[in-house]
Amino acid sequence: MKASDCLFDAHADWLVNTLANCTNPLPEVKTQLPDGTRAIRRAVGVLELCPPTDRPNPNHEALIISAGVHGNETAPIEVLNGLVTELLNGQWTLACPVLLILGNPPAMLAGDRFIDANMNRLFHGAHGKEEYHGLPEAARAQFLEEACRQFAAQHPHNLCHYDLHTAIRPSRREKFALYPFVAGREVPRAQCDFLLEAGVETLLLQHREGTTFSSFSSSVLKAESFTVELGKVRPFGQNDLSRFTGISTALRRRMSGLPPVPPTPPRDHLAVFEVVHEIINSGDSFRFHVPDDVANFTEYAPGTLIWEDAEMEYRVGHSPESIVFPNRNVPVGQRVGLLIRPRQSLGA
Numbered sequence: 001m002k003a004s005d006c007l008f009d010a011h012a013d014w015l016v017n018t019l020a021n022c023t024n025p026l027p028e029v030k031t032q033l034p035d036g037t038r039a040i041r042r043a044v045g046v047l048e049l050c051p052p053t054d055r056p057n058p059n060h061e062a063l064i065i066s067a068g069v070h071g072n073e074t075a076p077i078e079v080l081n082g083l084v085t086e087l088l089n090g091q092w093t094l095a096c097p098v099l100l101i102l103g104n105p106p107a108m109l110a111g112d113r114f115i116d117a118n119m120n121r122l123f124h125g126a127h128g129k130e131e132y133h134g135l136p137e138a139a140r141a142q143f144l145e146e147a148c149r150q151f152a153a154q155h156p157h158n159l160c161h162y163d164l165h166t167a168i169r170p171s172r173r174e175k176f177a178l179y180p181f182v183a184g185r186e187v188p189r190a191q192c193d194f195l196l197e198a199g200v201e202t203l204l205l206q207h208r209e210g211t212t213f214s215s216f217s218s219s220v221l222k223a224e225s226f227t228v229e230l231g232k233v234r235p236f237g238q239n240d241l242s243r244f245t246g247i248s249t250a251l252r253r254r255m256s257g258l259p260p261v262p263p264t265p266p267r268d269h270l271a272v273f274e275v276v277h278e279i280i281n282s283g284d285s286f287r288f289h290v291p292d293d294v295a296n297f298t299e300y301a302p303g304t305l306i307w308e309d310a311e312m313e314y315r316v317g318h319s320p321e322s323i324v325f326p327n328r329n330v331p332v333g334q335r336v337g338l339l340i341r342p343r344q345s346l347g348a
C-alpha cells in the first residue's frame with residue numbers, strides 16, 4: 001500500500017481527503033514513507049512529517065507551513081498540496097521536520113473566506129473570547145494552536161512559520177509579506193533572502209501584536225513567522241500556478257534541506273514598509289472614503305480624508321500613505337485597512 005493510501009483514502013490526495021472530510025473528526029493516522037520519513041495525519045488538514053533521526057538536517061530548522069486559513073485563498077492551498085504529493089510520491093526527500101496545515105477546511109469547501117468568523121482573527125488566544133464561544137472556527141484555531149505548540153516543543157530551534165494567503169484586491173505589489181510585531185525583534189537577513197527567493201519583494205512590518213496565526217506563532221512559539229500574500233484570491237482550478245513557482249520552489253528547497261541560494265534580485269531589492277495607522281470599524285457612524293475596488297499599495301496624498309465617524313476623522317499625514325487590505329465589510333472593532341509608508345531600512 002502506498003503511504004498516501006494509508007494517510008488519505010485510496011486514490012485521494014491530501015486536498016481531496018481534506019475537503020471530503022472537512023467536518024469529520026478523523027482519527028490520527030501514522031505511517032512511514034519508504035525512505036523512513038514518519039508521516040502523521042494529526043487531523044483533517046493537519047500533516048506532520050519527520051525525517052529519520054540519522055538523516056542530516058543541513059539547515060538545522062523545522063517548518064510550519066499553513067494555507068487555507070481563509071478558505072477562498074486557493075492558490076497557496078494548491079501549492080502546498082502539490083508539495084505534499086511530490087514528497088509522498090518520493091520525488092524528493094524531506095530533510096527537516098514539517099507541520100503542514102490546511103487551516104479552514106469547511107470554508108475551503110464552501111469557497112468562502114470563512115463560515116462564521118474570520119479565523120485569522122481567532123489566534124493568540126482570541127478563540128476563547130465570549131463572542132466566539134461554540135463556533136467551529138474558534139475550536140479549529142484552538143486546535144491548530146495546540147498542534148503548533150506540540151510541534152514547537154519537539155522542535156524548538158530555528159522554527160519558522162509561513163502562513164500563505166492571497167489578497168481580496170489586486171495589488172500594485174503582487175507579492176508581499178507581513179512580519180508580525182514582537183518588541184525588539186528584527187527581521188533576520190536569511191528570512192529576507194528567502195522572501196526574495198520566493199519572489200516576494202515587499203515586506204510590511206506590523207506595528208503591534210495581533211490575533212493572526214503568524215502573530216501567535218511569532219509571539220508564543222518564538223518562531224520566525226510571516227503572513228505571505230502571493231497574489232489575488234481565485235476559486236480552485238482558476239489559479240495560474242505559474243505565478244506561484246517562486247514560493248513552491250523556495251519551500252521545496254527548504255523542505256529538502258538544500259543550501260540557501262544567493263538572493264537575486266539582491267537583498268536591497270526588498271522594499272520595506274511600516275504601518276502608520278490601522279483603520280478600525282468604529283460603528284454606525286463610521287464612513288470609509290477609500291473606494292471598494294482600489295488596489296493594495298495605492299498611494300494617497302497628504303491631507304486626503306481616509307475615514308471619519310461622529311467623533312473623529314483621519315487624513316493622510318505630511319508624507320504620502322498607501323492603503324493595504326481595504327475592506328469595509330468587517331465587524332465593528334475589526335480592521336478595515338492599514339495605512340503604510342516606506343521605511344528606509346530594516347534596522348537589522
Ligand SMILES: O=C(O)CCC(=O)N[C@@H](CCC(=O)O)C(=O)O
Pocket residue numbers: 070120165166167168169178212214227325326327
Ligand atoms: O486582501 C485582504 O483584504 C485580506 C488578505 C488577508 O487575508 N490578509 C491577512 C493578513 C494577516 C496579517 O495582517 O498578518 C488577513 O487579513 O488575515
Ligand SMILES: [Zn+2]
Pocket residue numbers: 069070073165166
Ligand atoms: Zn487571507
